[in-house]
Amino acid sequence: MVFPGLLTGTPAGLLAVLAAVLAMCAALVHLGWLPPSALRVVTVAVVHGGLLAIAFGWAATTPPQWRPLGPSVIIILVLAVAATGTRWDPRAAIFYLASPLWLTFLALSGRLRALGLRWEMPVGGSLLGLAAGLTLGGHMLLAAAVTFGHRVTTDGLVLAAIAYDAGANVPSSELFFRGALFNRLQRRWSFAAAVTVATAVGLLRYLVDPLLPRAPEIIVGTLVYVTLLGVINAWLLWWSGSLLPGLVASLVFFAAYRMVAAV
Amino acid sequence: MIRRRQTAGLLVLGGCVIAVAVLAADATAQSASPWRHAYALPVVAGALALGMVGGSVTALAALMTQAPTLFVRVEAVGLGAGALDELVSAALLLVLGPLLGFCVTEARRQAERYATVLAVQETLADERPLPQALDALRCRLGGRLAADVTLAVRDGDDWIVAGSTAPTSDSAAGRAVATTAAVFVPDIGHEARPHRLLSAPLSVRGETVGVLTVERGGELPAGERRALVALALHIGAALENARLAARQRRFADELAEKVRAATDRLAALDQAKSAFVAMASHELRTPLTALVGYSELLATRAFSPDEVRRQAEIMRRQTRRLAAIIDDFLDLSRLERGEAPPLRLADVAVGPALTAAVELLGGPQRACRVVLDCSLEPIAVRADPHALERILVNLVSNALKYSPTHTTVTVRARATSGTVVISVEDAGRGIAPEALPRVFEPYFRAPDAVGRAPGSGLGLAMVKALVEAHDGHVHVESTLGIGTRVTLQLPAVP
Structure with missing residues (x-):
């Protein structure tokens, strides 16, 4: 059995274009020709879209093979439109939900099978993912409230943030760090090695995220919870063979995360 | 669960x-x-x-x-x-x-x-053919390791395989055999959960005798892989032990069989020698009694010249009989020492030799008729005349001894390419098939012949020895109730 290389299928051209767009946008913002919010919009589309594009590219290398460029461009555009709309009106965050719909369509067509998204729904695994998300999220809310005295809020902005997580943050993280990276690594190395690398890279992505609050307790909490979430989701994928339990766990956890007023 | x-x-x-x-x-x-x-x-x-x-x-x-x-x-x-x-x-x-x-x-x-190694030893300790043993081992290992196990063991150029398929050059098992090192494949397919595979050679004294392949949907950590490589070595050693034990058992069985056969043979030989001693005593005593009796008569009483001549003739015949018996004993002793009987070779005409033997033994006073069927052209063999006479007399007297009255003993001679074939055929009771292969053994007498006719059990053994000393060979055919034919081939005079 011949396996693709670790980076086989990476859409280098598309990533280069995305990087160029991001750089150009940053320059224009720096020159004052574009508002700072434009950089935020482009960053969301480029980072999450780029991660999803890589995941699509890697998924397309295993049979049945398909051309990932079109679906990648579509999801980047969806994210860009949703991010742009949200800057004008938080209610436009609902456009983020077009992203999971598009992913569902791709999954039903069998193109995301290599990432662990397929027609069959693992009920037991999904319930376990729900329990994991509730446990971690509940613990985080408890710790935030009891230890640090943060308020728990459920206003409209929370819903907009949850929509952002459902359409961009959670899918890009799970499809890339678990579905693509961990999946590819575990076919070369042991589970422990694969989960360590995939979780470490995922952690790095959150630490460099400009949207993450810079408060020390938030950074430490993120380190702990995202590490635990990464390990649990990788185990759920290994155990159930499906990415869905991890998506459920992440979604529930990030929903709780968004309820912390400090975030 | x-x-x-x-x-x-x-x-x-x-x-x-x-x-x-x-x-x-x-x-x-x-x-x-x-x-x-x-x-x-x-x-x-x-x-x-x-x-x-x-x-x-x-x-x-x-x-x-x-x-x-x-x-x-x-x-x-x-x-x-x-x-x-x-x-x-x-x-x-x-x-x-x-x-x-x-x-x-x-x-x-x-x-x-430890339990797995013990299971291997237990499974291979059972006495059963290798394919069944491998299959049993595969099932046991599969259960213990929670994995699909394949065992392949060399059988000459072929493989005895328990499990999926025999090793090929492009398979992990084939590479493990070729390189004599374990081969690990982190994933053998595109299933949701990786399927790990390890092929470890079964080695005995540096030689690869087979390969153990373990395939598992899930983890096969490095520690477990090392343990599997060690397990493969254990299996190789256990297989070799099982093979050696089986060979030892086979040797022991063969040895026991040989010892039993040799013991039986020694017992039969001992019995034959005892019978021979009794027979020889009787055979020697008969002419001696005659000699002693007639010599005492001649020494103590006066007889007419004709009567003296008759008694002297009887004594001469008995003396020759005694000499012949002693000759047989001496020749047998020589044969048992592995020496060929001494021969003085000459060109001997077969027809006259046969006629002399037939006339000597088949006189009109006999109850059986002796017919000589000899081709017209003169046939000669390169032989010792005295030995040839002993051969022919032995065969014809044997045939007469075991033939019922009023039957015919036929003596035939013909020349074939470079050899002369002489056969003596009787219409007697025949020899039992189980006794037939042993009729040329010294002291052997067919069980049903003992008591029916006197004999030393040396006649056919002497015939065989003498014929083979002439570079000829002899064989016997017999059918129960129909008769026996002894055929000998001697080299013809060119």
């Missing part, structure tokens, strides 16, 4: 941790709850029951449960003695759980490895 038990166990332990957390909720900002030490119970129980996973998860759960109140205390009163004590307690739990769990897991793995 195991996974369900593990999940249920973890849930129970989680419940215990929460129960301890409820008990420990009486902690204040200034003082830690003494119940915090109760966290050790589910952590130790988790490690003992579920190994490293149980110990780690329970310890993590205990830490996560303590963390919110612990940080509140640190924030409220700083890192004082109480907070430090609680921090150390929590940290100890985090060390204790995984460490104890690791020890438990390793101990269980080690016990499992």
Whole structure:
């Protein structure tokens, strides 16, 4: 059995274009020709879209093979439109939900099978993912409230943030760090090695995220919870063979995360 | 089933941790709850029951449960003695759980490895053909290792395979055989969960005799791979032991069979020699009695010249008979020493030799008729005349001895390419098939012949020895109730 290389299928051209767009946008913002919010919009589309594009590219290398460029461009555009709309009106965050719909369509067509998204729904695994998300999220809310005295809020902005997580943050993280990276690594190395690398890279992505609050307790909490979430989701994928339990766990956890007023 | 038990166990332990957390909720900002030490119970129980996973998860759960109140205390009163004590307690739990769990897991793995090696020895110790033994071993290993197992063992140029398929040059098993080193494939397909495969050669004294292939949907960690390589060596040694034991048993059986045959043969020989001694005493005593009796008569009484001549003729015949018996004994003794009988070769005409033997033994006073069927052209053989006479007289007298009255003994001679074939055929009772291969053995007499006719059991043995000394050969055919034919071939005079 011949396996693709670790980076086989990476859409280098598309990533280069995305990087160029991001750089150009940053320059224009720096020159004052574009508002700072434009950089935020482009960053969301480029980072999450780029991660999803890589995941699509890697998924397309295993049979049945398909051309990932079109679906990648579509999801980047969806994210860009949703991010742009949200800057004008938080209610436009609902456009983020077009992203999971598009992913569902791709999954039903069998193109995301290599990432662990397929027609069959693992009920037991999904319930376990729900329990994991509730446990971690509940613990985080408890710790935030009891230890640090943060308020728990459920206003409209929370819903907009949850929509952002459902359409961009959670899918890009799970499809890339678990579905693509961990999946590819575990076919070369042991589970422990694969989960360590995939979780470490995922952690790095959150630490460099400009949207993450810079408060020390938030950074430490993120380190702990995202590490635990990464390990649990990788185990759920290994155990159930499906990415869905991890998506459920992440979604529930990030929903709780968004309820912390400090975030 | 195991996974369900593990999940249920973890849930129970989680419940215990929460129960301890409820008990420990009486902690204040200034003082830690003494119940915090109760966290050790589910952590130790988790490690003992579920190994490293149980110990780690329970310890993590205990830490996560303590963390919110612990940080509140640190924030409220700083890192004082109480907070430090609680921090150390929590940290100890985090060390204790995984460490104890690791020890438990390793101990269980080690016990499992010993049990697996024992299972291999037990399976291969059973006496059964190799394919069945391999199949049984494959089933046992598959159950113990929770994996698909294939065993392939060389059988000359072929493979005896228990499991999927024989090793090929492009398969992992084939590469393991070619390189005499274990081959690990991290994933053999595109299933959701990776399928690990390990092929380890079965080696005996540096030679690869087979290959063990283990395929599992899930993890096959490095420690387990090393254990499987060691297990393959055990299997190779056990296979070799089983093979050697089987060979030893076969040798022992063969040896016992040979000893039994030799014992039987010695017993038969001993019996034959005893019979021979009795027979020889009788055979020697008969002419001696005649000689003693007639010599005493001649010495003590006066007879007419004709009567003296008759008695002298009888004494001469008995003397020749005595000499012939002694000649046979001497020749037999020589044969037993591995020496060929002394021959003085000459060109001997077969026709006259046969006629002389027939006339000597087949006189009109005989109850059986002797017919000579000899081709018209003169036939000659290169032979010792005296030996040839003994051969022919032995064969014809044998045939007459075992022929019923009023039957015919036929003596034939003909020349074939370079040889002269002489056969003596009677219409007697024949020889039993089981006795036929032994009729040329010294002292042997067919069981049904003993008591029917006198004989030493040396005649046919002497015939064979003499014929073979002439570079000829002799064989016997017989059918019960129809008769016996002895055929000999001697080299013809060119």
